Amino acid sequence: MKIIKGTVDSKVVTLSRPDAVKYIQNRPTLGIIGGEFAITYDEDDMPITTLLGSCVAVMLYDSVSRIKGMNHFLLPTSCAQGQSCRFGLYAMETMLNEMYKLGCRKENITAKIAGGANILHDLSDNIGERNVLFARSFCRSEGIRITAENVLGINGRVVMLDNGFKTIAKTVANRSMEERLAQSDRALAKKVEKTEKLPADDSGVTLF
Structure with a gap:
């Protein structure tokens, strides 16, 4: 088994085995x-999962190499273009570069996007929407086709990226988990910097 993982630092x-195992549907x-972020091979049968509020996960898949990757970023960019996967720009560039090192080719890669919920119901500075717009814009600028989305809304979601680019997104229906997500988003809202809103482009995008 071979896992490539980008850490918060x-x-x-x-890795030769997962360092953080979560059970989804008994798997x-x-x-x-x-x-x-994490990158795994389909042949190792190790899906990747995460819990999202206003954060966004972009999932990438090379259909020839059968290599998949998922990141989880909090904000589109930082004022100083921070070198951290907490920021979408760095998370996307770093994950893509690691996939290229494994032999993935851009022309074989497609994307899915999940997350970006407005947990705090605050329309004045919707962090989730800005994260989604960034993810769309980045994929468009890189020439990576988005094949599906499960984004926005007011509820968090658990997302699983499985072999063959199969994806599952389940809305969070647990009150304590919803409050945990809300607390996280409140802390994030205090730190968020104002960035220019990117135009939405929904052409060719379908739900999961």
């Missing part, structure tokens, strides 16, 4: 948190 490590999965 901006390291990229190679062991590799769990990631905000500021991390």
Whole structure:
């Protein structure tokens, strides 16, 4: 088994077994948190999962190499273009580069996007929407086709990226978990910097 993982302290490590196992539908999965990404091979049968509020996960899949990756970022960019996977720009560029090192080719890669909920119901500065717009814009600028989305709304979601680019997104219906997500988003809202809103482009995008 070979797992490539980006950590919250901006390291990229190679693992021979998952370091954070989460069980989804009685299956062991590799769990990631905000500021991390993970890349796995389909042949190792290790899905990747995460829990999202206003944060966004972009999932990438090379259909020829059968290699998949998922990140979980909190904000589109930082004022100083921070070198951390907490920020979408760094998370996307770093994960893509690691997939290229494994032999993935851009022309074989497609994307799915999940998350970006407005947990706090605050329309004045919707962090989730800005994260989604960034993810769409990045994929468009890189020439990576988005094949599906499960985004926005007012509820958090658990997302699983499985073999063959199969994805499952389940709305969070647990009150304590919803409050935990809300607390996280309140803390995030205090730190968020104002960035220019990117135009939405929904062409060719379908739900999961």
